[in-house]
Amino acid sequence: MATRRAFLRGVAAAAAGAALLRRAGAAEPAAKPNIVLIIADDIGYGDLGCYGAPEVKTPNLDRLAREGVRCTDAHAPAAVCTPTRYALLTGRYAWRSERGDHILDGDAPLAIEPGRPTIPSVLKGAGYATGLVGKWHLGLGTPEAPVDYNGDVKPGPLEVGFDEAFYMPATGDRVPCVYVENHRVAGLDPADPIRIDYKNPVGDEPTGLSHPELLKIKADPQHSKTIVNGISRIGYMAGGHAARWVDEDMADVFAGRAVSFIEKHKDSPFFLYFSPHDIHEPMVPNPRFRGTSGCGWRGDVIHQLDAAVGKVLDTLDRLGLAENTLVVFSSDNGGAIKDTYDDGTNELHAKQPPNAPWRGHKGQLFEGGHRVPLLARWPGRIRAGGECAHLMGLVDLMAVFAAAAGMETLPDDAGPDSFDVLPALARPELKRLYRDHLVAQAYNKKMLSLRRGPWKLIAPEGKKPELYNLNDDPAEEKDLAKKAPDKVAEMMEELERIKTAGRTRP
Numbered sequence: 288m289a290t291r292r293a294f295l296r297g298v299a300a301a302a303a304g305a306a307l308l309r310r311a312g313a314a315e316p317a318a319k320p321n322i323v324l325i326i327a328d329d330i331g332y333g334d335l336g337c338y339g340a341p342e343v344k345t346p347n348l349d350r351l352a353r354e355g356v357r358c359t360d361a362h363a364p365a366a367v368c369t370p371t372r373y374a375l376l377t378g379r380y381a382w383r384s385e386r387g388d389h390i391l392d393g394d395a396p397l398a399i400e401p402g403r404p405t406i407p408s409v410l411k412g413a414g415y416a417t418g419l420v421g422k423w424h425l426g427l428g429t430p431e432a433p434v435d436y437n438g439d440v441k442p443g444p445l446e447v448g449f450d451e452a453f454y455m456p457a458t459g460d461r462v463p464c465v466y467v468e469n470h471r472v473a474g475l476d477p478a479d480p481i482r483i484d485y486k487n488p489v490g491d492e493p494t495g496l497s498h499p500e501l502l503k504i505k506a507d508p509q510h511s512k513t514i515v516n517g518i519s520r521i522g523y524m525a526g527g528h529a530a531r532w533v534d535e536d537m538a539d540v541f542a543g544r545a546v547s548f549i550e551k552h553k554d555s556p557f558f559l560y561f562s563p564h565d566i567h568e569p570m571v572p573n574p575r576f577r578g579t580s581g582c583g584w585r586g587d588v589i590h591q592l593d594a595a596v597g598k599v600l601d602t603l604d605r606l607g608l609a610e611n612t613l614v615v616f617s618s619d620n621g622g623a624i625k626d627t628y629d630d631g632t633n634e635l636h637a638k639q640p641p642n643a644p645w646r647g648h649k650g651q652l653f654e655g656g657h658r659v660p661l662l663a664r665w666p667g668r669i670r671a672g673g674e675c676a677h678l679m680g681l682v683d684l685m686a687v688f689a690a691a692a693g694m695e696t697l698p699d700d701a702g703p704d705s706f707d708v709l710p711a712l713a714r715p716e717l718k719r720l721y722r723d724h725l726v727a728q729a730y731n732k733k734m735l736s737l738r739r740g741p742w743k744l745i746a747p748e749g750k751k752p753e754l755y756n757l758n759d760d761p762a763e764e765k766d767l768a769k770k771a772p773d774k775v776a777e778m779m780e781e782l783e784r785i786k787t788a789g790r791t792r793p
Contacts, residue, residue: 319556319692321612327592328567331622331641334589335660342639343580343589347597351616355664356673356712362680363620365728366649366656369424371619373398376405378685378702382732389731392485393457395426399447404701406685408448410558413692418548419444419452421541421562427456436463436481439470453544459564462524464515464531474530481527488523495519505629518569534571537564542595546602553606565592569628582639583632613665613691617681621656623649646763650729652736652745653763657727663712675715679708680725703790737782744778
């Protein structure tokens with residue numbers, strides 16, 4: 288309640304904003320705002336112009352920063368994708384889960400436990416229409432009944448709170464390379480059934496290893512299984528030819544679906560989880576973006592991502608929804624310069640330092656692995672042009688969205704690790720701590736870090752812990768573990784308490 292009262296005090300400017308709207312002849316914002324959450328894939332802290340990117344241009348994301356708040360101490364719950372997406376949607380650290388704490392393949396069962404509250408289920412209970420567009424990567428089906436891509440694809444997004452969903456099952460570098468709409472593969476010809484396997488070849492499809500001459504872009508051995516659209520993937524796939532995606536068109540397909548969802552639900556509160564594939568590998572920009580960045584195809588797909596965000600923002604403007612819509616943009620982990628695929632422009636990728644000024648990259652517990660850009664815009668509620676230095680994580684978005692929707696508090700069983708940091712977004716200058724610690728993970732629950740104030744403990748299981756003071760050493764160059772054993776012991780004990788307690792939200 289205290290947090291909620293602080294938020295209400297902190298956004299007194301909303302009344303003035305509403306008065307301006309009335310004088311302009313516009314309708315006052317409804318009690319419940321629309322909510323658009325945009326989670327990019329593998330975008331680093333230093334990849335956006337508003338965070339100092341020296342090469343690429345991101346005018347639409349820079350616009351969000353100008354019209355809202357830019358956060359400088361925001362973190363993905365994990366340095367890789369699936370655990371972040373699990374924690375984001377459930378408000379629960381993924382390392383507490385057996386299914387959601389690691390990267391999933393395209394044949395993995397649903398990671399979110401049946402009945403567990405999620406952002407869409409909580410908002411659906413508050414009267415919102417809920418939709419997913421883009422990357423899912425949280426598994427489908429059950430361990431007892433693996434998903435059948437030729438029949439009803441479930442349980443999946445619709446079973447955890449989404450009213451409608453148009454998505455890719457896993458990642459662009461993994462089979463199956465198809466879109467799923469609600470419970471069915473979009474465009475599937477029943478006479479050409481889909482088969483996938485992550486261990487053994489299926490059918491007679493060419494692979495990157497056996498037919499490298501068929502590839503548009505070269506790949507390492509892990510990514511050299513079945514070739515789809517001239518690109519070899521992780522895993523084997525046969526069938527489903529009419530339903531297979533075209534990588535170059537994916538950004539447009541997802542952006543178009545996001546726009547359609549907004550248009551469909553413009554007259555009532557909606558929550559859209561828009562999860563573009565960009566800039567995850569394989570990075571295959573549409574021809575109209577190629578060569579536009581000077582940073583190879585990696586920079587080009589950043590331009591492509593920014594354009595997709597622009598389509599969403601333009602739609603909100605066109606429909607008169609921008610004033611009553613909370614838009615949040617972030618990334619599922621830090622960026623990386625990878626060489627798993629070779630598109631012919633790899634030598635240019637590093638011109639755009641993905642995580643500057645932080646050490647590390649995707650998959651690591653250093654700041655570059657999980658400190659991510661976070662932009663939030665809510666006219667009249669969030670002051671334009673602000674910079675927020677408060678500690679926060681994507682795991683907090685469940686509590687933030689519930690507060691924005693007018694809920695006094697979350698149900699006790701929802702969001703056990705989700706803190707309401709909305710007041711900090713609305714009034715960054717407030718001195719109160721809304722979150723005083725944060726846990727991040729790398730590839731699995733054995734690789735954790737704990738942040739408290741300026742102190743950061745990196746404590747992978749079976750290895751010596753490392754200790755850094757981010758105020759004095761933001762680049763994490765000076766390991767203080769040997770000089771400050773008492774601080775290490777104190778933080779190790781706290782991490783164990785957090786793990787044992789099962790929740791951190793009061």
